Amino acid sequence: MRKGEKWVLGLIGAVALVALAKGLWQSGMKKETDPGIPFYSTASPDLARAGWDLYRRLECKSCHTLWTVRNMFESVPAPALDGIGSLREEAWFYNYFSAPDPQAILPSRLKPQYRMPSYAHLSERERRTLAAYMASLKVQDWYLEQTRQAEYEKLTGKPYRQ
Numbered sequence: 001m002r003k004g005e006k007w008v009l010g011l012i013g014a015v016a017l018v019a020l021a022k023g024l025w026q027s028g029m030k031k032e033t034d035p036g037i038p039f040y041s042t043a044s045p046d047l048a049r050a051g052w053d054l055y056r057r058l059e060c061k062s063c064h065t066l067w068t069v070r071n072m073f074e075s076v077p078a079p080a081l082d083g084i085g086s087l088r089e090e091a092w093f094y095n096y097f098s099a100p101d102p103q104a105i106l107p108s109r110l111k112p113q114y115r116m117p118s119y120a121h122l123s124e125r126e127r128r129t130l131a132a133y134m135a136s137l138k139v140q141d142w143y144l145e146q147t148r149q150a151e152y153e154k155l156t157g158k159p160y161r162q
């Protein structure tokens with residue numbers, strides 16, 4: 001290697017080091033200002049387990065997103081369920097899951113095969129568990145408005161106006 005080449009390599013190395021240090025410094029800074037993930041659940045460990053179990057078993061994720069778990073091939077524009085418990089009451093969820101015709105409670109803009117199915121055939125215990133689990137899915141206040149907006153736009157297909 002010639003002297004000139006070494007010098008160039010050294011320079012490249014120095015530039016890379018400075019970039020790395022800057023990146024590290026910025027990611028450190030970001031931690032202080034990044035408010036983090038706004039979604040959380042108030043469920044007890046038992047409810048969280050039972051609720052998530054039903055959610056998986058009943059294939060809710062074939063249409064919905066929750067905790068970023070979604071169907072890779074998802075094409076259904078169903079609302080995300082993260083934070084939904086800050087928008088609706090537990091009794092509402094229970095009635096919704098128990099309704100033979102959920103669209104009588106929440107109208108749909110979708111083709112029948114994409115609409116929310118009725119879960120009236122589940123046992124009462126299962127419907128109560130699902131409702132309690134949904135009600136436990138909360139969003140921090142600073143992200144409530146964005147959550148409401150996203151839900152509104154999914155449900156209506158229209159832009160949200162405050």
Ligand code: HEC
Nearest residue numbers: 058059060063078079107108109110113114115116117151
């Ligand atoms: C076939 C797709 C599909 C499946 C499966 C499905 N949903 Fe839905 N769900 C929807 C759609 C679409 C909506 C919006 C209303 C509509 O268009 O019928 C909805 C609405 C909801 C809502 C009301 C959301 C809001 O914005 O208030 C809740 C809660 C919900 N679903 C929970 C569940 C749970 C829990 C399961 C599993 C037990 C489930 N869904 C399974 C498609 C689905």
